Structures are given as C-alpha cells and as structure tokens.
Amino acid sequence: MIDTISHNMSPNISILGIGTALPTHRIEQDEVLDKLEEALHDSPNSVRWARRIFKQCGVATRYTCEPNLIAHGSRSRYLPSEGLDDVPTTAERMEIYKRESIPLALQAAKDALLDGGIEASQITDLITVSCTGQFLPGLDAVLVKEMDLSPRVQRIPLTFQGCAAGLKAIQLARTLVEGQSNKQILIVCVELCTLHFQPSSDREALFGASFFGDGASACVVGTADKNRKGLFQLGEGHSVLLPECGEEMIWELGNYGFDLYLSTNIPKLLGRYLPSEMESFLNGQESPNLWAIHPGGRGIVDIVQQMFDLSDSQVQFSRSILHDYGNLSSATILFVLKAMREDLITCQSGSSNGVALAFGPGLTAELLKFTYLPSIILQEQVVDHVHS
Numbered sequence: 226m227i228d229t230i231s232h233n234m235s236p237n238i239s240i241l242g243i244g245t246a247l248p249t250h251r252i253e254q255d256e257v258l259d260k261l262e263e264a265l266h267d268s269p270n271s272v273r274w275a276r277r278i279f280k281q282c283g284v285a286t287r288y289t290c291e292p293n294l295i296a297h298g299s300r301s302r303y304l305p306s307e308g309l310d311d312v313p314t315t316a317e318r319m320e321i322y323k324r325e326s327i328p329l330a331l332q333a334a335k336d337a338l339l340d341g342g343i344e345a346s347q348i349t350d351l352i353t354v355s356c357t358g359q360f361l362p363g364l365d366a367v368l369v370k371e372m373d374l375s376p377r378v379q380r381i382p383l384t385f386q387g388c389a390a391g392l393k394a395i396q397l398a399r400t401l402v403e404g405q406s407n408k409q410i411l412i413v414c415v416e417l418c419t420l421h422f423q424p425s426s427d428r429e430a431l432f433g434a435s436f437f438g439d440g441a442s443a444c445v446v447g448t449a450d451k452n453r454k455g456l457f458q459l460g461e462g463h464s465v466l467l468p469e470c471g472e473e474m475i476w477e478l479g480n481y482g483f484d485l486y487l488s489t490n491i492p493k494l495l496g497r498y499l500p501s502e503m504e505s506f507l508n509g510q511e512s513p514n515l516w517a518i519h520p521g522g523r524g525i526v527d528i529v530q531q532m533f534d535l536s537d538s539q540v541q542f543s544r545s546i547l548h549d550y551g552n553l554s555s556a557t558i559l560f561v562l563k564a565m566r567e568d569l570i571t572c573q574s575g576s577s578n579g580v581a582l583a584f585g586p587g588l589t590a591e592l593l594k595f596t597y598l599p600s601i602i603l604q605e606q607v608v609d610h611v612h613s
Contacts, residue, residue, distance in 0.1 A: 237601060238402045239449040239456040240395070241409075242341020243563045246332035246441040247550070248290040248325065252419075254279055256295065261431070264304040274428055278435045283523030283544065287438030287551035289419040290325035303422045318420045318482045322358030327367055329441035330415040333556075334372060337411065337443035345372050347409045348445070350379040350401060352394045354414040354555045356387050356476065357421065357483070368413060383555075387476060388521055389585030390414070391442070391555035396462035396593055398446035406448045415441040416554035421482035433485040436522055438551030442559035451601045455570045457562060457579075460594030463506045467498045470588035491588065492524040499590060500532055506580075506592050515579025515597060516540060517561045520547035529582065542568070558583050569597050 258279045265271045289295065294303045302311050313321075330353075338345060351374065353365045365380040381397070383390050391414045398410040418437035423430040449456055473488035488494075518529050520543040530540045542564045546557060553560065558581060569577075574597065581593045 237449040237458065238399050238446065239453070239458045239598075240562070240595075241445045241447050241449060241453065241456070242337045242339070242343060243559055243566065244333040244336025244338070244340055244443045245556075245560055245563055246329045246336070247288045248329065248439050250289045250292050250295060252287040252289055252295055252438070254285055254287075257434070260295075260301060260304050261434070264301075271428070271431065275431045275435070278432055281523065282436045283520075283526070283547050284436045284438075284551045285548050287419070287436075288440060290329070290417050290439050291321060291420060294419055294422060312481050315478065315480060315482055319358055319360065322417050322420055323360045326355070326358060326364060326415045326417060326441075327371070329439075330364055330368060330413050330443070331371055333415070333441040333443040334368060334411060334413045337413075337445050341445045343409060343445050343447075345374050348374050348378055348411045349408045350381065350398070350410040352381045352383060352398060352410060352412045354383045354386075354390045354394050354412065355416060356385045356390065356554060357416045357418055359384060364413070364415065374411075385476070386555070387474070387585030387589070388519055388552065388554045388557065389583040389589045389591045391558045392519070392581055392583040392591040392593055393464065394555075395444070395446065395459065395558075395581075396464070396591065399459040399462065399593075402447055409445060409447040411443065411445055412559075413441070413443045414554075414556040414559065416556050418552070418554055421485065423479075423481060423484065429486045430484075432487055432489075436547070436551050438553055440550060440553040440556050440560070442553070442556040442563075444559055444562075449601055454600045455566055456598045456601070457566065458596045458598050460596065461506075462594075463502070463592040465502050465590050465592075467494065467502075467588045467590060470494050470498075473588055474586045476586060487522075489524075491521075491584070492528040494588060495525065495584065495590070496528045496532055499529070502590060503533070503580075503592070506594075513578040513580045513594070514539070515565065515577050515595075516543075517558060517565055517579060517581040517595075518543040519558050519561070519581075519583035520544065521552055521584055523547065525584065566597070570599075573599070575599060 475486040
C-alpha cells in the first residue's frame with residue numbers, strides 16, 4: 226500500500242547520499258565492565274551500579290578512536306585504578322580529537338558523495354556538527370581543503386548542541402535548499418564520545434560510560450532528479466525546548482575532558498511532554514509507518530515505542546544501531562536512516578511516510594517528517610493520482 230505523500234513536502238528536497246565511518250578499535254561491553262570493576266575495586270556500590278546499567282543499556286559493542294581506553298588493566302589512563310596523576314587532561318584529549326576526527330569525517334563525507342553520485346565541486350554549503358571536540362581553523366576548513374571543495378563554499382559549524390544536532394542540521398539544510406533549489410549541501414557529523422570517559426565512580430559518569438561510542442556520518446541534501454532511487458524526501462521540521470527540563474542533560478568542560486550529566490528521568494519527561502508535541506506536529510495526519518528514533522539510550526527507545534504504540538519492527542533500526550555501535554551523539558540519526566534505507570531498498574518497499582526524532586540538552590526535541598521514495602518517477606505518479 227502506498228502512503229499519501231504529505232502536501233507540505235517541498236518538491237524533491239531529499240537526502241541524496243549517506244555515508245558513515247567508524248574507528249578501528251572495537252569495544253566489547255563485557256570488556257569495558259571488567260576494566261571498570263578493576264578500577265573501582267574500592268567502591269563496591271559503584272561496581273554494582275555499573276554492572277546493572279552496563280547489562281541493561283542495550284549496547285553490546287562500540288568503537289573508540291583511543292586504543293589506550295581499551296588497554297589491559299592498569300595501563301588504561303582513562304580508567305585508572307590508582308590516582309589521577311596520569312589521567313589525560315582536556316587539552317590532551319582535544320589533541321587526540323583533532324588528530325582522529327579528521328580521517329573519520331573525510332571517510333563519511335566521501336562515502337556520502339559517492340553514494341549520491343555527487344562531485345565535490347557541486348557542493349555549495351557545508352554544515353559540520355560536533356559536540357565532543359573543537360579546534361580552529363575548524364573541521365569545516367579542513368574538509369574544504371582535503372576534499373577539494375570550493376573555497377567559497379558556505380561553511381556553517383553547529384557546535385556543542387548534543388545528540389539532536391544531526392537532525393537539526395538536516396532541517397537547516399532542507400530550509401536552505403527550499404530557499405535556493407540549486408544548492409547541494411554536505412552535512413558532516415563527527416563525535417568522539419569515548420574521549421570523555423571519566424576516572425570517576427560517580428553514577429552519572431558511569432552511566433555515560435555505559436553506552437556512548439565514536440563515529441562519523443554524513444549526507445548530502447539537495448533537489449533530486451528523475452534518476453534518483455531510494456530517497457528520503459524531506460518534509461516539515463519541528464523543534465521544541467521542553468519545559469522544566471533544563472537540568473536533566475548537562476555537558477560541561479572539565480579538567481579531564483567534558484563532564485556529562487544525564488538524568489534517569491529523561492524517558493519519563495519525554496513521556497510527559499512529547500505526545501502533545503507530536504500531536505501538534507502531525508496535525509491530524511495518520512501516524513507514519515517509518516520511525517527513525519535517535520537511540521539516546523534503551524529507555525528513550527522504549528518510551529517512544531510505548532507512547533506511540535509502535536511495533537518492534539518500527540524501532541528495529543534504532544535498537545540495532547544502539548546494540549552494535551552505542552550512542553554516537555549527533556552522528557547517530559544518519560546511521561539509523563542509512564540502515565532503514567538499506568532495508569527498504571532490499572525489501573523493494575513502496576513509498577512510505579516517516580518521522581525522525583532526536584533529543585538533546587535543553588531538553589530539546591527535534592522532529593522531522595520524511596517520505597521514502599523508491600524513485601522520483603513513482604512520486605510523480607502518486608502526486609498525479611492524489612490531485613486527480
């Protein structure tokens with residue numbers, strides 16, 4: 226059955242190509258827990274807490290750019306069993322970020338161009354996204370040089386906006402193309418979350434250590450032509466700062482990396498405020514079939530599934546990305562959309578409406594409508610049928 230395409234879709238503004246990249250060092254969840262237990266041998270209560278959250282967070286494997294993080298026993302400077310004398314400082318972590326973020330960003334960006342059949346010379350705008358590190362001249366300037374983009378490309382860095390920023394970048398790109406249809410916008414998200422593992426027995430630090438991973442993703446947003454197949458056509462976006470939630474997700478600079486606080490109340494708060502926002506966003510339209518949920522944690526996917534009565538198959542991509550890679554902050558939503566698109570193409574699915582959701586500090590909720598189109602020709606046939 227073909228879903229009716231929403232009338233507020235701008236003609237053919239779509240994600241034209243998607244690319245992803247991962248570091249080479251793989252983390253097994255059980256191995257990290259063993260290292261934490263060794264480092265926390267004097268804090269039995271923290272060990273019990275860590276065991277529980279590591280086994281319940283829905284993550285099996287992750288990837289890291291920092292091999293020392295997974296070094297055997299006491300050789301890991303990020304999880305020391307004694308003292309803080311050799312723990313990496315924020316400055317050292319930022320040096321690693323600068324070195325390791327660039328190749329990941331380049332790989333994801335080049336794969337997105339290749340996937341979309343787009344030349345670097347066609348890119349008019351570059352949006353770079355990250356909240357886990359900064360340097361100047363920034364990642365945007367490096368990408369222009371290394372990818373041979375035009376030096377006049379419009380560069381827009383989105384920094385320190387957390388997990389929701391990847392979807393925010395897609396919404397921004399859609400708005401830019403809507404204003405000028407010849408734009409081809411490259412979005413590159415890179416997050417090295419594991420650089421901020423803390424040498425701490427605090428529950429907040431252990432909670433973050435249980436499910437964040439490293440990775441990069443990229444996509445190209447532009448106007449699709451009739452030769453395109455397997456597209457996500459982009460529709461209306463919606464951003465909201467949820468009330469009374471400002472202290473529930475905090476990301477601050479510390480002496481040993483960035484200090485993250487994530488409240489365990491976040492799923493409950495989403496359950497309280499998100500239904501009315503979604504009702505307003507859909508504005509009487511039927512609930513979509515496709516759900517691209519940023520897997521900020523198992524509890525977030527659980528509450529969204531429960532709130533909107535979704536089937537297991539509708540949340541399978543969010544759960545599988547969380548299970549295999551962890552939470553990659555802003556980069557994650559494109560991992561989810563890529564996995565969804567690959568499945569839709571493999572299954573030779575017809576046109577179907579969807580919604581993407583991501584959440585970040587504030588507490589911010591980003592929502593975006595999209596439609597999967599097997600081809601532009603099919604879209605035109607459906608639109609003709611709707612108007613006849």
